[in-house]
Amino acid sequence: MSHKGHRSKAGRRRAHAPVFAALGDETRLSLxxxxxxxxxxxISQLTEGxxxxxxxxxxxxxxxxxxxxxxxxxxxxxxxxxxxxxPIEEIKEHLxxxxxxxxxxxxxxxxxxxx
Amino acid sequence: MNDSIEKRIELKAxxxxxxxxxxxxxxxxxxxxxxxxxxxxxxxxxxxxxTHPGYEHVKWDAIVQKMEPERLFSFTWHPYSVDxxxxxxxxxxxxxxxRLEKIAGGTLLLLTESGFDKIPSGRRAEAFRMNDGGWTQxxxxxxxxxxxxx
Numbered sequence: 689m690s691h692k693g694h695r696s697k698a699g700r701r702r703a704h705a706p707v708f709a710a711l712g713d714e715t716r717l718s719l720x721x722x723x724x725x726x727x728x729x730x731i732s733q734l735t736e737g738x739x740x741x742x743x744x745x746x747x748x749x750x751x752x753x754x755x756x757x758x759x760x761x762x763x764x765x766x767x768x769x770x771x772x773x774x775p776i777e778e779i780k781e782h783l784x785x786x787x788x789x790x791x792x793x794x795x796x797x798x799x800x801x802x803x
Numbered sequence: 804m805n806d807s808i809e810k811r812i813e814l815k816a817x818x819x820x821x822x823x824x825x826x827x828x829x830x831x832x833x834x835x836x837x838x839x840x841x842x843x844x845x846x847x848x849x850x851x852x853x854t855h856p857g858y859e860h861v862k863w864d865a866i867v868q869k870m871e872p873e874r875l876f877s878f879t880w881h882p883y884s885v886d887x888x889x890x891x892x893x894x895x896x897x898x899x900x901x902r903l904e905k906i907a908g909g910t911l912l913l914l915t916e917s918g919f920d921k922i923p924s925g926r927r928a929e930a931f932r933m934n935d936g937g938w939t940q941x942x943x944x945x946x947x948x949x950x951x952x953x
Contacts, residue, residue, distance in 0.1 A: 704919070708919060786916065787810075790808060790810055790914060791810070793834065793835055794810060794812050794914065796834040796836070797812075797814070797824060797835075797912075798814055801821050802814060802815050
């Protein structure tokens, strides 16, 4: 087992399940896709071109915010939302870590049964 | 990115030998590096202490699911719960399956670990619904997006 999984700074480490769960919805995923373009978006901008109401979009943004994927920044009286890519990176790293550890364990199993 | 991990490895040993290495708790402990309290029994909790150098503080806690001789051994657990400060009990368990097949000169072992996308039951009430079947595609989408933002 390597220490690589501990790379994330103390206190920044989050549970992975809520991140997976928050991303498991088409509306939220498309919001993430839009926010991936880089700049913060207002709720009005995110509601434009969507069949959903402002209230529904806001609800989805709050779910993403709760999982730490999106953060709310104030611009005057307006709330804007921007992406925090860290949680998505963390679940990727987590899967890569588990995968590497299985490689090592299976390598030991191989030596064990073939000796 | 996928929501499961799959490995296949060919072992130059008879299937009976591999089965024993997987399901005898002492043998399993040798290569997996865990000191288990007792034998694996389907439906029962398996407890122990990791012996891997540097990880001796980590507890092994799994529930044995299936033991179909020389075919399938499976358990659920919280994968590599190495950080003692983190409460892994809130994370959904994943399912680990070892499948064995006889091949010329030995045994083919297929390992799958799945369920990384499961939602803790408490969260279902909050309408955290998953799309059926769309997850793998979604994750590869996300991966593409993230890759564009190094």
